[in-house]
Amino acid sequence: MRSFIPLLLAPLVLAHPKIPTPGPDGKYTLSAPGIEAKFIAYSAAITNLVVSDRNGVKRDIILGYDNASFYPVDPNHPDYGAVPGRYANRIKDHTYVVDGDRFFTEANDGNGTLHSGLNGWSRRTWNVSEVTSKSITFTIRDEGNSSQGLPGLVLGKVTHTIEANSWSTKLYAVSKTHDTPILLTTHPYWNLDAFQNPATDLVLNHTLSLPFGKRLVGIDGNTQSTGALPAIPAGDINDFWSKPKQLGANQGNANWVGNCGTNSGCSGYNNQWVVDRDPLDVTASKPVASLSSDFSGIKWDLYSDQAGVVVYSCYWMGGANELKASQKGPATNGFVKSNGCVAVEPQDLIDGINHPEWGRNQIYTPKGKPFEASIQYKFSTF
Template sequence: MKGLFAWLLVPSTLLLSLVLNSSVSAQVEDFDSIKLYTLKNQQGMTVRVTNYGAIITSLVVPDRDGNRSDVALGYDRLEKYINAVDKPYFGAVVGRYGNRIAGGQFTLDGQTYSLLKNNGENHLHGGAIGFDKVVWSVEAYESGSSGGSLTLSYLAQDGEEGYPGNLRVQVRYTLGDDNTLKVDYHATTDKATPINVTQHTYFNLKGEGQGTILDHELMLNADRYTPVDEGLIPTGELAPVAGTPFDFTTAKPIGRDIGQSNEQLKRGLGYDHNWVLNRSESAEGLTLAARVHEPESGRVLEIHTTEPGVQFYAGNFLDGRLVGKSGKPYVHRGGFCLETQHFPDSPNQPDFPSTILRPDQTFQSQTVFKFSAN
C-alpha cells in the first residue's frame, strides 16, 4: 500500500506529531486504526484522504506552468481535526444530514424525531458526532501511477444523533489520470430516514493559505436559489437569481457583489446559500453544477453532480484564527465550499425534492471534481 501512513490516536496529554504532508511519525507504543491514504496520477495530481471523517486532507494540482500547490484547506495534524474549536468541517464527508434542519426536528411517517440543536435553534451537519467525527472502515484501497481509489464505509446506528434506522453508508474516492476526483456515495437503511451526504472541502485555487478567494471567477449553473430566514433555513421559495447578487449564471469574481446591501447577504454574512441546479425533472445522471477559474494560477475547477442543488459558502466565518497546514492563517474568505446536495431542511419542506430513504431503496449519488489550467 504505497502512500499509506499510520496516524496516531493517543490521549490528549501526548503530542500527535504525524505531519500530513510528510512521513514523520511519533515515537509512541500505541497505534489506532486511523490512517492516511494517498492517491496520485501521472499528471502530478495528489489526493490524501484519512478514514477519520472520510476527510480530504490534501489536494495537490498543477497550475498553468505545471507548478503544483495544495488547493484544499486543512490541518497538518490529526489532533487539530479532532479538537478544532470552530468546527469548520475541513475536507470532511458530512451527514447523516448535511446542512440545516429547522428547529432540530422533523416528522416522518407520523413520528416526530428530535435532533441536537448545534447551530442556534437548528440542527447542522449531522449533530455533535456526525460522519465527519467518526472513524470509517476501509473496504478497499488501490493505488498506482494512474490514480487509484479508496472505499470507506460507516454504519450509523438506529437512534444515533436522533435519526431513525441503521444506515450503512459507503463513500468511494476515485482519482483518474485526467485530473478528475470522483466521489460516489451509496447507502441502505432498515428504517425510513432522511439522508443528505456531501463533501465539505474548502478550496483556494491559488493554494491554501494564499489570501482570499474573492478574485476567483465563479459560474453556477442555476437560475434559482433558495432564500433563507434569519436562521439560514430556506423559506420554501425558489427565487430567481436574475437581477440579484446571487446571479452567477455568467462567471464573475466572487467578491464583485458580496458586499452589496442585500438582506439575504446580510443573513448569510455573505454567500451561504443553496442554488437550484438547472436540470429537467426527468433528467438523470451528471449535470454541470459549477465552474471556478483562478486568474493568477490559471487553475480551473469544474463540478458535475447527480444532486439537485449546490451550497456555495464563501468562507464567511474564517477570520484568521485557524492556522493551516502551511503555517499560514486562514483569513476571512480564504476558502470556498461548493457542497453538492439536496436542499437544506428538506424533511420539513414537502415541496423540495425528497431526502427520505426507505428500506426497499438504495441511495446513490455522485459528484465529480475536475481540475485543469488555462
C-alpha cells in the same frame, strides 16, 4: 475427504485483501497524472489535493491540516474535506415528521441542526474498507439515534477515486431497520491560489459559474430554509447563471451584508442554488459549477447528479484555523481569514424533509432504494 477441507479453504482465507496502513503522515495517498490527493479515516475526509498551476508549479488547493491527528480534536471543527451525514446541512428548528411521528434532532446551530449535530458522520472515524492504486473506500455503521433524532440503523459507504486530473466521489447509504432521513455530500474548502497570491490571501478574486442556478433555497435571518425557492434575476447579487463573475464582484451591493443570514450579519455567500437542468440530462453530463483563479490559472468543473449546490465563502473563518506549511504564502498571517476560502457542496435541497411540496425524496426505507450520489471535479489550467 476431511483432511482436504482445510487445504481447500486456506487459499480463500489467504486471498482476502489486507488493508494497508496510512503513510508516515497518517494519510492515505493516491495519485494519477496531474493530481495527488490524501485522505484520512476521520470523517472519510480529503486532506490534500495537489495540482499544477499554469506555470507547472504544484499547488495544494484544498484546506486542511498537516497533522492528521488534529482533525478529531480541532475545537473549531470546520468539517474540512469531510463527508457530513447521515443528514447533511440544516434541519430547521431541529425537528421533522415521518409518517405522523415527530422527531427532534440536536440543536447545534442556533435553534436548528447542522450536519446531524455534534455526533454526525463528519465527527466520526470511519472504517477503511478497501484501498487500490486509484481509490479508497470508507464505510460506517450508524446505529439508530447515535445522532439524536435519527432513527434506525444506516450503513454508509464512500469511495474516493483519483484519475488523471480528476477527483470523484460515490456516496451510498442504506436504511436497514427504520424510515429515516439521509442526505450526503462532500465538504471541501478551496483556495485555488493555494494562498500564494502576493496580493491577497482571500478568494474574492475567484470566478464562479453556476449555469443552472436560476433559483435559490430561500433562507430566513438565521440561515434556515423558508420553503420558498425564489428566482434569481440577471444581475442580482446571487446571479452566477447569466455569466461567470468573481465571488467578490458585489461587495458594494447593499445586500452583500446579510445575504447569507441577516441576524448574524453574514456577508457574501452561504446559500444553496437549485440545479435547474434539463430533466433529460439524467447523466449529469454538463458541469453544475465551475471555479477558477486568474492568478494561478487553475480551474475545476464540478459534475454531479444532485439537485442543488451550496456555496459558502467562509465568512465565519475568524483566523483560528492554521494553514498547512505549504500554504503560508506572502499575503497570509499563517491562518485562514474570513473570505479566505470557498466551500462548494453538491447535495439535495437543504431541509427537504420539512418541505414535501418540493417533491424531494429524502426519507429512506428498509424496503426502498438506497441513497446514491455522484460528485466529480475535473481540473485544468488556462
